[in-house]
Amino acid sequence: MNDITQQFHEIPTTCISDAMQGLNNLHSSIKPLKAEYKIAGRALTVKMPVGDNLSVLNAIREARPGDILVIDAKGDTYRAIAGDFVVEMAQALGIQGMVVDGVIRDIMGIKQLNFPVFCKGTTVAASNKAGVGEINVPISCGGASIQPHDIIVGDADGVVVIPQTVEQDILNKSLKKMENDQKRADSVLQNKERIMQYLDNMLQGS
Numbered sequence: 001m002n003d004i005t006q007q008f009h010e011i012p013t014t015c016i017s018d019a020m021q022g023l024n025n026l027h028s029s030i031k032p033l034k035a036e037y038k039i040a041g042r043a044l045t046v047k048m049p050v051g052d053n054l055s056v057l058n059a060i061r062e063a064r065p066g067d068i069l070v071i072d073a074k075g076d077t078y079r080a081i082a083g084d085f086v087v088e089m090a091q092a093l094g095i096q097g098m099v100v101d102g103v104i105r106d107i108m109g110i111k112q113l114n115f116p117v118f119c120k121g122t123t124v125a126a127s128n129k130a131g132v133g134e135i136n137v138p139i140s141c142g143g144a145s146i147q148p149h150d151i152i153v154g155d156a157d158g159v160v161v162i163p164q165t166v167e168q169d170i171l172n173k174s175l176k177k178m179e180n181d182q183k184r185a186d187s188v189l190q191n192k193e194r195i196m197q198y199l200d201n202m203l204q205g206s
């Protein structure tokens with residue numbers, strides 16, 4: 001992880017989302033297989049046709065350690081983009097995690113690997129391997145546009161994408177948001193009076 005992705009790793013996705021007005025989140029159906037998973041890194045994008053995962057193997061072959069595979073699987077939930085064998089290869093080569101608008105299979109084996117996969121769920125059918133697909137091209141995944149090397153952050157709440165062109169600005173805004181959330185909680189959640197005062201202030205004039 002380089003410096004800026006390391007800093008994003010320490011920030012909840014909710015604060016990053018707030019810093020981007022909620023505009024760059026992947027669809028909420030894309031969730032971690034385990035709530036404790038946290039990922040932050042650069043996207044290696046994969047554009048695959050429905051039900052054919054040879055491009056995922058290509059991406060695993062080309063990935064650098066720390067990369068996050070972000071897979072545009074067109075939302076398909078019938079065929080798995082990977083099972084425990086493919087995921088274990090990715091893990092062994094140092095890939096940090098996978099995000100997909102589709103499904104995986106061999107969920108028990110993948111959970112045992114403790115490899116962070118964010119997806120829409122699980123299925124039984126494997127993908128074909130006919131060979132169509134592209135890597136490191138702009139994609140749409142879960143309703144968000146993602147360019148190769150954009151920053152991806154995922155945790156229990158979901159996945160956000162931070163475009164490279166604004167990453168420093170979004171980092172600063174996210175840190176500020178996290179600090180402000182903490183200050184608000186410290187000040188308001190002290191007792192019932194402070195809570196009532198906060199609610200009255202918010203509701204004034206509404």
Ligand SMILES: O=C([O-])CC(=O)C(=O)O
Binds near residue numbers: 084085
């Ligand atoms: O080979 C595949 O495409 C999926 C699979 O079953 C595995 O990775 O174990």
